[in-house]
Amino acid sequence: MRVTQRDIARLAKVSQATVSRVLSGDSRVEQEIRDRVLRIMEEKNYKPDVRAQALRSKRAGMIGLVIKRPQGGISNDPFFANLISSIVDELSGSDFHLCVDSAMSDFSHEAIYDEMLRTRRVDGLILVESEASDERIIRLQRDHFPFVLIGNPLHAGEVHSVDNDNVLASETVTRHLIEQGYKRIAFLGARTGITVSDDRIAGYQRALRGQQADHLVYHTDFGSENARKAATEFLKQPDRPDAVVVLDDFMALGVSIAARELGLSIPNDLGVASFNDTTLCEAVGGGLTSVNLNIPALVKQTVERLIRIIDEEDIPVNRRLIIPAKLSIRHSTLREGAKR
Amino acid sequence: MRVTQRDIARLAKVSQATVSRVLSGDSRVEQEIRDRVLRIMEEKNYKPDVRAQALRSKRAGMIGLVIKRPQGGISNDPFFANLISSIVDELSGSDFHLCVDSAMSDFSHEAIYDEMLRTRRVDGLILVESEASDERIIRLQRDHFPFVLIGNPLHAGEVHSVDNDNVLASETVTRHLIEQGYKRIAFLGARTGITVSDDRIAGYQRALRGQQADHLVYHTDFGSENARKAATEFLKQPDRPDAVVVLDDFMALGVSIAARELGLSIPNDLGVASFNDTTLCEAVGGGLTSVNLNIPALVKQTVERLIRIIDEEDIPVNRRLIIPAKLSIRHSTLREGAKR
DNA sequence: TTGAAAGCGGTACCAC
DNA sequence: GTGGTACCGCTTTCAA
Numbered sequence: 001m002r003v004t005q006r007d008i009a010r011l012a013k014v015s016q017a018t019v020s021r022v023l024s025g026d027s028r029v030e031q032e033i034r035d036r037v038l039r040i041m042e043e044k045n046y047k048p049d050v051r052a053q054a055l056r057s058k059r060a061g062m063i064g065l066v067i068k069r070p071q072g073g074i075s076n077d078p079f080f081a082n083l084i085s086s087i088v089d090e091l092s093g094s095d096f097h098l099c100v101d102s103a104m105s106d107f108s109h110e111a112i113y114d115e116m117l118r119t120r121r122v123d124g125l126i127l128v129e130s131e132a133s134d135e136r137i138i139r140l141q142r143d144h145f146p147f148v149l150i151g152n153p154l155h156a157g158e159v160h161s162v163d164n165d166n167v168l169a170s171e172t173v174t175r176h177l178i179e180q181g182y183k184r185i186a187f188l189g190a191r192t193g194i195t196v197s198d199d200r201i202a203g204y205q206r207a208l209r210g211q212q213a214d215h216l217v218y219h220t221d222f223g224s225e226n227a228r229k230a231a232t233e234f235l236k237q238p239d240r241p242d243a244v245v246v247l248d249d250f251m252a253l254g255v256s257i258a259a260r261e262l263g264l265s266i267p268n269d270l271g272v273a274s275f276n277d278t279t280l281c282e283a284v285g286g287g288l289t290s291v292n293l294n295i296p297a298l299v300k301q302t303v304e305r306l307i308r309i310i311d312e313e314d315i316p317v318n319r320r321l322i323i324p325a326k327l328s329i330r331h332s333t334l335r336e337g338a339k340r
Numbered sequence: 341m342r343v344t345q346r347d348i349a350r351l352a353k354v355s356q357a358t359v360s361r362v363l364s365g366d367s368r369v370e371q372e373i374r375d376r377v378l379r380i381m382e383e384k385n386y387k388p389d390v391r392a393q394a395l396r397s398k399r400a401g402m403i404g405l406v407i408k409r410p411q412g413g414i415s416n417d418p419f420f421a422n423l424i425s426s427i428v429d430e431l432s433g434s435d436f437h438l439c440v441d442s443a444m445s446d447f448s449h450e451a452i453y454d455e456m457l458r459t460r461r462v463d464g465l466i467l468v469e470s471e472a473s474d475e476r477i478i479r480l481q482r483d484h485f486p487f488v489l490i491g492n493p494l495h496a497g498e499v500h501s502v503d504n505d506n507v508l509a510s511e512t513v514t515r516h517l518i519e520q521g522y523k524r525i526a527f528l529g530a531r532t533g534i535t536v537s538d539d540r541i542a543g544y545q546r547a548l549r550g551q552q553a554d555h556l557v558y559h560t561d562f563g564s565e566n567a568r569k570a571a572t573e574f575l576k577q578p579d580r581p582d583a584v585v586v587l588d589d590f591m592a593l594g595v596s597i598a599a600r601e602l603g604l605s606i607p608n609d610l611g612v613a614s615f616n617d618t619t620l621c622e623a624v625g626g627g628l629t630s631v632n633l634n635i636p637a638l639v640k641q642t643v644e645r646l647i648r649i650i651d652e653e654d655i656p657v658n659r660r661l662i663i664p665a666k667l668s669i670r671h672s673t674l675r676e677g678a679k680r
Numbered sequence: 681t682t683g684a685a686a687g688c689g690g691t692a693c694c695a696c
Numbered sequence: 697g698t699g700g701t702a703c704c705g706c707t708t709t710c711a712a
Contacts, residue, residue: 055392088440098439
C-alpha cells in the first residue's frame with residue numbers, strides 16, 4: 001500500500017492536517033514538528049497523491065496539446081518535435097505537465113477537447129489550429145476554458161493568441177527572392193481557409209505588387225509528398241516559375257525532390273524558400289532558405305499567458321501577441337551572379 | 341460550478357449511486373431510469389471528473405514518457421516526433437493519455453520518474469533510455485512500477501523491453517557497404533556505455549570480420565553539430581574512410597555537411613548510411629540510406645505490453661521483444677560502378 | 681499553533 | 697434494481 005499523509009501523521013504523532021500544512025509550507029507549524037514530519041516523509045519516501053490534490057484544490061497541473069494529423073498518416077514534420085519539446089522545456093520550470101493527444105478528424109478533435117477539459121484532465125489548452133475552426137474556439141470561449149491559440153484566429157480581439165506576423169514574414173522572403181533576381185516567383189500553399197497559408201499568400205502578393213505581373217499561387221495539401229506532386233505539375237509547364245515560396249519546410253522538401261527529379265538545379269534553375277527553419281533546412285540540398293519563427297520565444301509567451309489565465313491573474317489588455325520572425329538565408333536562394 | 345453526479349441525481353430523482361451505475365454501464369439499472377439519466381446528462385453536458393475517478397479507482401489513465409535532452413539544447417531530431425506521434429496514435433484507441441516530460445540531467449530524470457509515478461500522475465512509464473542507467477531501472481523494478489523500456493537493458497530477462505536487433509541491423513547495413521565496394525568503412529557512434537551505440541558498433545565489427553583489417557570506430561556526442569565536427573576530423577586524415585555508418589540520421593546529417601564542406605561527394609567519395617529512416621533521409625543529398633526501425637510496430641508492442649502490465653493481466657513469459665528492422669537503401673550508398 | 685471534521689466527485693459494497 | 701454510505705488522499709475552514 002502507498003504511504004499517505006495519515007501514515008506520516010501517525011508516525012510523527014501529529015494530526016494529518018499538520019502533515020498537510022508542512023507539505024504546503026505553512027509557516028505556522030512549529031519548527032520542531034516540521035522537522036520531524038519532514039524527516040519521516042523522507043524516511044518513508046512519501047509523495048502526495050496528485051489526483052487527490054487536484055480533486056481538492058481544483059488544479060490538475062496539466063496542460064493539453066492536441067495535434068492534428070493528416071488523415072491516416074503520422075506527422076513526420078520536425079516542426080512538431082520542436083513545438084512539443086519547446087513546450088515541455090518551458091513547462092519544466094512551472095508545476096504543469098503536458099498532455100499530448102492527437103486527432104484526425106475535426107470531429108474527434110472536438111471530442112478530445114471535451115474529454116480533456118470537461119473531465120478536468122487539464123487546466124488549459126494550447127491550440128495549434130491550422131484552420132480557422134471558429135466552432136470549437138467559440139465553444140471554448142463560451143465555457144470559459146483557458147486556452148491560448150498559436151496562430152491567427154479569424155475573429156481576433158477576443159481570443160488569446162500568439163503568432164508571427166506571417167504577412168510580413170512572407171513579404172520579406174518574397175522580397176529577398178526579387179532581390180536575388182528571380183523573375184517568376186510562385187507560392188505553394190495549402191488550401192484556402194488555412195489561415196497561416198492565407199496570410200502568407202497575402203504577404204507574397206504584397207511583395208509582388210508592381211514587381212511581377214502574374215501572381216502564381218498554387219494550392220495543395222500539407223505534407224512532403226503532396227507538395228512534390230503539385231510542384232512537379234507546375235514545374236513541367238513551359239512558363240514555369242524560377243522561384244517558389246513554400247508554406248513550410250516539409251513541403252519545401254517535396255518541392256526540392258520534384259526539382260531534382262525534373263533535373264532543375266537549386267538555386268540556379270529554381271529558387272526555393274520556406275517557413276519554419278527546421279532541421280530539414282540544413283539537410284535539403286546545400287541548405288534551404290527559411291523563415292525562422294522563433295518557436296522557443298513563441299512557446300514561452302504562449303505558456304506564460306496560458307498559466308496566467310489559469311491562475312486568473314490579470315491579463316494584459318492586448319490579447320494578441322506577435323513574435324518577430326527572422327529570415328535564415330541559405331544556399332537555395334543564393335543565385336550565382338545575382339545582383340547585389 | 342461544474343455539473344456533478346449529485347446534480348444529475350437530483351434532476352433525475354434517483355440516487356447518486358444510480359447515476360454512477362448508469363455511467364459505468366451497469367446492466368442492473370432499469371431501462372427507463374437509464375434513459376432518463378442519460379438524457380439529463382446529455383442535457384446538462386455532464387462529464388465525470390477524471391480526478392475523482394482516478395482517486396477512487398486507482399487509475400490515472402495516463403502514461404508517461406520522459407525525453408532526455410542534450411544539455412541545454414532542444415532535440416530537433418525528427419525521431420522524437422515520430423516516437424511521440426506514434427505513441428499518441430497508439431494510445432488514441434485505449435483510454436490512456438500521454439504525459440510528456442523532459443529532463444536534462446540524470447538527476448532530474450530520476451526526479452521526474454518520482455514525480456510522475458509516486459505522485460500517481462501516471463500509471464506507467466515508457467522509457468527511452470539511451471544509456472544503461474541501471475540505477476533507475478532497478479528502482480522502478482523494486483517498487484513494482486509498470487514500465488517498458490524501448491531499447492536494450494543491460495540485464496535483460498527481468499525488464500520488459502521492446503527493441504530492434506541492433507547488432508544484426510548494423511551488420512546488415514555494413515555488409516551493404518562492403519557489397520557496394522567500399523574498402524575503408526568507419527563507424528561513428530556515441531560514447532561507450534550508450535547501449536544502442538555499443539550494439540551497433542558490435543554489428544559493424546561483426547560484418548567487417550575477415551573483410552577489413554582496421555576497425556575504425558569514432559565516438560562523439562549526439563547531435564548533428566557534434567557529428568559534423570567529429571567527421572571533419574577523421575575525413576581530413578590522409579587514410580580517411582571511404583564510407584561511414586552513423587549512429588542515427590541526425591548525426592548523419594552532420595557527417596554529410598562535413599563531407600560537403602571538405603568537397604567530398606556522396607556516395608562516390610564517401611558512402612554514408614545510418615539508422616532511424618526519418619524524414620531527414622529523403623532530404624539529405626539525393627537520399628540517405630538508413631535502417632528503418634519500424635517505430636509504429638515498436639510502439640504498438642510497447643504500448644500494448646505496458647497496458648497489460650498496468651492492468652495486471654498475465655504477461656508473456658518472454659520479457660524482451662524484438663521488432664525486425666529493414667534497410668532503406670538510397671542514393672548515399674549507391675556507388676557508381678559498384679560491383680553488383 | 682494544532683486537531684477535528686467537512687468536503688472535493690466519484691466508486692462500490694451492503695442492505696433492502 | 698435501488699439507495700445509503702464508507703472511503704479514495706488531500707485541503708481548508710473552524711474551534712480549541
